[in-house]
Amino acid sequence: MEPESGAWSPYLVGLLIGLLSMATFYFSNKPLSVSTAYARLAGMIGNLFSRGHTESLKYYQDTKPKIEWGVMLVFGMFLGAFIAAVTGGEITAEWVPSLWEDRFGPDVALRLGIAFVGGAITAYGARLAGGCTSGHGISGALQLSVSSWVALTCFFIGAVATANLLYRL
Amino acid sequence: MSAMTTPSNPSPDSAPPVLVIPAQTHEKNDTYDPGKPDSARQLVLGLLFGVVFGFLLQKGGVAKYEVLMGQFFLTDFTVIKIMLTAIIVGMLGIFMLRVLGLVELHVKPTRYAANIAGGLLFGIGLGLLGYCPGTGIAALGQGNYDAIAGILGLMAGSYFYAETSGSLGSSIQKIGNRGLIMLPDLLGMRLAVFLAVFVPLLLLGLYVVGQLSP
Numbered sequence: 001m002e003p004e005s006g007a008w009s010p011y012l013v014g015l016l017i018g019l020l021s022m023a024t025f026y027f028s029n030k031p032l033s034v035s036t037a038y039a040r041l042a043g044m045i046g047n048l049f050s051r052g053h054t055e056s057l058k059y060y061q062d063t064k065p066k067i068e069w070g071v072m073l074v075f076g077m078f079l080g081a082f083i084a085a086v087t088g089g090e091i092t093a094e095w096v097p098s099l100w101e102d103r104f105g106p107d108v109a110l111r112l113g114i115a116f117v118g119g120a121i122t123a124y125g126a127r128l129a130g131g132c133t134s135g136h137g138i139s140g141a142l143q144l145s146v147s148s149w150v151a152l153t154c155f156f157i158g159a160v161a162t163a164n165l166l167y168r169l
Numbered sequence: 170m171s172a173m174t175t176p177s178n179p180s181p182d183s184a185p186p187v188l189v190i191p192a193q194t195h196e197k198n199d200t201y202d203p204g205k206p207d208s209a210r211q212l213v214l215g216l217l218f219g220v221v222f223g224f225l226l227q228k229g230g231v232a233k234y235e236v237l238m239g240q241f242f243l244t245d246f247t248v249i250k251i252m253l254t255a256i257i258v259g260m261l262g263i264f265m266l267r268v269l270g271l272v273e274l275h276v277k278p279t280r281y282a283a284n285i286a287g288g289l290l291f292g293i294g295l296g297l298l299g300y301c302p303g304t305g306i307a308a309l310g311q312g313n314y315d316a317i318a319g320i321l322g323l324m325a326g327s328y329f330y331a332e333t334s335g336s337l338g339s340s341i342q343k344i345g346n347r348g349l350i351m352l353p354d355l356l357g358m359r360l361a362v363f364l365a366v367f368v369p370l371l372l373l374g375l376y377v378v379g380q381l382s383p
Contacts, residue, residue: 005239005247006230013229014254020221021259025272028214032222034303038320039327046328059334068207069215074306076219081310083220084227092312097234097299100315112318118297119305119322120329121290126302127330128337129287130277133301136288137252140277142259144351144363147279151288156241158292163241166296 007088021139030069031143033135035126037074040065059127103167129154223307232307234299234315241296246382253375257368264364281345283337298322 006013021032043065046054054060085091096111104110126132129151131140137155140148207215229251230236239245266272295301298319300308305323309316330337353363 004230005233005236005245006228008225008228008230010229010247010250011254013225014251015258016225017222017251017255018258018260018262020218020225021255022262022266022272024218025263025275026266028211028218029273031275032218034301034306035323035327038302038323039331042324042328043331045324046331054331057331057334058338059331066206067212069211072207072212072215073219073222076216076221077223077226077303077306078219078310079216080220080223080225081227081232081307082223084224085232085311088228090227090311093314094312095314097313097315099235099238100299108315111315115298115300115315115318116322116325118294118299119319120294120326121322122294122298122302122319123323123326124330125287125290125292125294127287127327127334128283128341129291130280130284132291132303133252133295134303136277138255138259139275141252142256142263143274143276144260144353144360144367145277145279146347146350146352146355147277147284149352150279150281150284151291154285154288155292155295158289159241159295160243160292162293162296163238167238167242 007084007090017138018142021142028069031135031139032073033070033131033139034074034077035123035132035135036063037070038123039063039127040068040071125158222303223310226304226307227311231304232300232311232313234308234313237295237301237304238299246378249378250375253371253378257371257375260364260371261368264360276349276351279345279347279350280342281347282341283344286341294326 017032024030024032039059040063043054043060043063044067046060047065054065095108096106100111122132126135129136130147131137131151133155136145136148136151141152226232230247231251236245236247240248263272263274267274298305300313300316300319302323305316305319309320351360352367353360356363358366
C-alpha cells in the first residue's frame with residue numbers, strides 16, 4: 001500500500017470535479033478549461049507592448065485578450081489551492097521540487113529554465129491541439145469529443161516518453 | 170429519443186429541433202457572442218468555480234510535481250483515478266442534464282493532425298514542466314515557486330502560437346478536419362447505446378487501475 005498522494009481520496013476529488021463540471025455547464029454554460037486563460041493574459045501583455053501587432057494576429061481576433069470567465073477561473077484556482085494548502089498544512093514554499101533536486105541538484109536557474117521551456121511547449125501544444133488536461137482531458141472527454149480522446153492519448157504518450165527520458169536515462 | 174442524437178449530423182435539415190431548446194430554457198447569457206464582455210455575475214461565478222477547482226486539485230495531490238511525474242513513470246495513478254472518476258461522473262451528469270434540456274454541449278472540433286501534433290507537443294512540455302496549465306496554477310497556490318517560470322512559459326508559448334496562428338489555420342488545422350464529431354459517430358452508434366457500453370467500460374478501467382495501484 002503506497003502512501004496517499006493527496007490529502008483526499010482521488011475518487012472523492014474526481015467525483016467532486018465531475019459535479020463541478022456539471023455546475024459550470026448549468027450555471028455558466030461553459031466547460032471547465034484552463035489553458036486559453038494563459039493565452040488571453042499573454043495577449044493582454046502583448047497589447048501593452050504593441051497593440052496593433054497583437055490585434056493583427058489571427059488567434060487574438062478569435063480569442064480576445066481580456067479578463068473573462070476563464071481568466072477569473074484561473075485566478076480562483078490560485079486562491080482555492082492556497083486555501084487548501086494552508087488549511088491542510090501543505091504549503092511547500094520551495095523553488096525546486098524534491099524529486100527534481102534528487103535527480104538534477106538544487107540549481108534553481110536550471111529548474112526554472114526547464115520549467116519555462118516546458119511551459120512554452122505545453123502551451124503551444126495545447127493551442128494546437130485545442131485544449132489542455134482540463135479542456136480536452138476532462139471537459140472534452142466527458143462530452144465524448146473525438147478530438148479530446150485523441151489529444152488525451154497523445155498528452156500521455158508524450159509525457160510518459162519525456163518523463164522517462166529525463167529520469168531514467 | 171431525438172434528444173439523444175449527437176450534434177454532429179452533417180445535414181442541417183435533419184438536425185433535431187430539440188437542440189435549440191436548451192438555448193431557450195437555459196438562462197440567457199453572453200457565451201454566444203465572443204466580442205461581448207462577460208457579465209459581472211459570470212465573472213464572479215468563474216472566480217468561485219475556480220476556487221473550488223483549485224481547492225480540489227490541491228486536496229487531490231495533483232498540484233505536487235512528484236504526483237504528476239509519478240503518473241508518467243507509471244508509479245502513482247492518482248492523476249488517472251481523479252480524471253477517470255471526473256469523466257464518468259461528468260459524462261453521466263451532463264448528458265442527463267442535456268436530455269432534460271438544462272445544458273448545451275460544447276464538443277470540441279476534431280482536426281486529427283492538429284490534435285495529434287499538439288497533443289504530443291503538450292505531453293513533451295508536460296514531462297519537462299511537471300505541471301499542466303491547471304495544476305500549475307494550483308501548484309503556485311500551494312507554494313511551488315518553480316510554477317512561476319512554468320506559467321511565464323505558458324504565456325510565452327501561447328503568444329508564440331498566436332504569432333503562427335495565421336499560417337497554421339491554412340495548413341495543419343485543415344488536415345483531417347472532421348468538425349464536431351463524437352465517439353458514437355465514429356462507430357455509427359446512438360448516443361444512449363454508446364453510453365450504456367462506454368460508461369461500464371470506463372468503470373471497469375477505474376476498477377482495474379485501483380486494483381493494480383491501491
